[in-house]
Amino acid sequence: MNTDDLIEALACDARRVPPGRAGLRVACCTGMALSAAAVVVWLTLGFRSDLVTLVDDASFLMRQAYTLSIAGFGALLLLRLGQPGAPLRLPLVGLAVTVAVILIAVVAEQSALTGPARMDAWLGQSWRSCTLRVAAISLVATPFIFIAARRLAPLRPTMAGFVAGLVAGAVAGSAYGLFCPEASVSFLASWYSLGILAAGAIGAGVGRFLLRW
Template sequence: MPTDNLIERLGSEVRAVPRGLAARRLILGAGAGVVVAAVLMPLWIGVRPDLAQAVGTAAFWIKLAYTLGIAAATFWLLERLARPGARTLNQVIVGLAPPVAVLVLAAAELAGAEAAERPHLIMGASSHLCPWRIVALALPVLIGALWALRGLAPTRPTLTGAVAGLCAGGAGAFVYAFHCDERAMPFLALWYSGGIVISGVIGAVAGRRLLRW
């Protein structure tokens, strides 16, 4: 078809487009995934039985703040990556804040602990399960985010997929934190982050293949 005819045809089917499409679509996709994860988690591994006492501890809230911080910052970055030519520097800087803060907390706790206690602060009792369960809970969020991104216009598919994976990892870890009874900051810094990073790698691989347009 000649280009002029194509333009005529595209121009004749114009409808008003709602504002903030990228944010809306991502909230819809990723949000649906979070709902799925939040419903599955109690059925699958259960909410921690001591939740009523845990809400009185700092560790419980730090875990929620860390995971929510990562999910929120990477979501903000994702919304930019979904729009061609949008600047992303501020979002990247904000995204670095949660991991840096948790690393500082973990280092402080390790430095203040007896040498004999340190292995337990790092390994906890559930390090062999934690990252994989986070990845599993992240998957529905990642699927929802990738669905949303396929209708948007990410010009860096692999990077966008990776950030979608990190965001899903953050959300999955947030849900997981209602099950997990680990209290140590080094555990959080290593195993929660590990699950989130694995989710990011899965997102990168998926994005490379699925986010072409």
């Protein structure tokens, strides 16, 4: 049997994958990762006592918008990376815009402050623990994201693993934000982002082996 005959024989037994199933799987796994991370935060740290009143708090909404945007665009990028030939432009632009907006907000915040207030906004009260906590919580979220990634076919497993880690780190950051008392954008852009990147690094190391096919 030559190669063409073999391919044709295998194709005859292939089952058609319904359109959108992969995207739905990634979305569902991301949602479950967020839920799991939130439960861990609730059980270990607890939610803020004023959480109900934060729906009108600009700093809280900024934090959630930042982390959930990274999670959303990251999940879309993971989906596209797992579908060889799919365009990557939309999720990459979305991530770039998200980062640009937060950096502009940091510049605006720092420009409005003077002296020690700038350092206080950057360090807050919990900079030593924030990054570590976000990265640690991401370990709970990571398996859910990798369950979805394993059903895809990424040509670059290390990159796909890094993106999967970013998604896990972002949902962990969103969940941690339900506890975190910090309010400054400078703190968010620094220590939350480091935690998310640390989760991405973990994901890259895992994905290099686990997402290989």
